[in-house]
Amino acid sequence: MQLLRDFYTGKTVLVTGHTGFKGSWLVELLHSLGARVVGYALPPEGEPPLFEVLHTAQRCDPHVIGDVSNLPLLREVVADTRPDVVFHLAAQSLVRRSYREPVGTWAVNTLGTVHLLEALRSLTRRCAAVVITTDKVYENPETGTAFAESDPLGGYDPYSASKAAAELVVASYRRSFYTPVGAEPTLCVASARSGNVIGGGDTTEDRIVPDFFRALATGQPLYLRCPTATRPWQHVLEPLVGYLQLAAGLHATPERYSKAYNFGPDTSQEATVEHLVQAAIVQWGSGSYQSEPEPQGPHEAQRLQLDSSLARRELGWHPRYDWETALGLTLAWHRASDKPATTQAQIADYLALLG
Helix, strand or coil, X not given: CHHHHHHHCCCEEXXXXXXXXXXXXXXXXXXXXXXXXXXXECCCCCCCCHHHHCCHHHHEEXXXXXXXXXXXXXXXXXXXXXXXXXXXXXXXXCHHHHHHCHXXXXXXXXXXXXXXXXXXXXXXXXXXXXXXXXXXXXXXXXXXXXXXXXXXXXXXXXXXXXXXXXXXXXXXXXXXXXXXXXXXXXXXXXXXXXCCEECCCXXXXXXXXXXXXXXXXXXXXXXXXXXXXXXXCEECHHHHHHHHHHHHHHHHCHHHHCCEEEECCCCCCCEEHHHHHHHHHHHHCCCCEEECCCCCCCCCCCECCECCHHHHHHHCCCCCCCHHHHHHHHHHHHHCCCHHHHHHHHHHHHHHHHC
């Protein structure tokens, strides 16, 4: 933990997508490490958005409402703030929405990544940029094998394919612009692929834990469209700390860390959607569900698993929580009356585990 604090204290960190669920947690995490955070994103979604619950705008200097499709504004923010580190989280992150809005999904996820990297090309000092994609970037034959970074990229739906394309954008920019032979690179780029995250404050549509709480609020059962689907569940702080470690290493030694990394739970930590919901009902003490598969619904992967041995070996990163502990922390956050204090306490407890 001290290594992270030593690196991030006083650093200027640009976070795109800081109004989202993961972005809000990341801003809190960076603030606790002493960084100056610059936020750039669209207005928050959800009710109530975690961004507003945590007063995240007050953590940012500045807090900018902007679209990654707006290249002139991105260039202006980069020129004005001159970030040391960038975490690119801004995205259309929902599979089912991507079927309804394919053009917008590709525009944000793929071309938005191009715009960010173009804006960063003007920097004249060292900057480490970590582009966040997803565990769904891989070609998935549904064999149950954990995906490694060297596996082929693919993507069935517009969301997954647009994120796989963003990985190609990162690789192309890295090779074309950021590795001059015999010169000191100013901008260094890596990508991070993480599994499904859970944690306090997520209100996103079509996600199982937010859907659980929405069902509780209405007194209705939670309807499971894919009860047997498995996902690499992990607490939101797990991959976020991995991103921080990756950016710190990338800034110091770009020739070693300028590549893609997986951040997922242990391969033994596999649970179906139904299993997760059953555990949530037991831990919360109430709730119910019904299985209602959608045979004519849009395609969604049934099985996802990541091989994170590269991050373990090169970054020293590994998960600290099993999925049941992650679920317990999520439910404890929702029970708490003081959400900002609970968020800070959970961050402090996690950082303490890093030693």
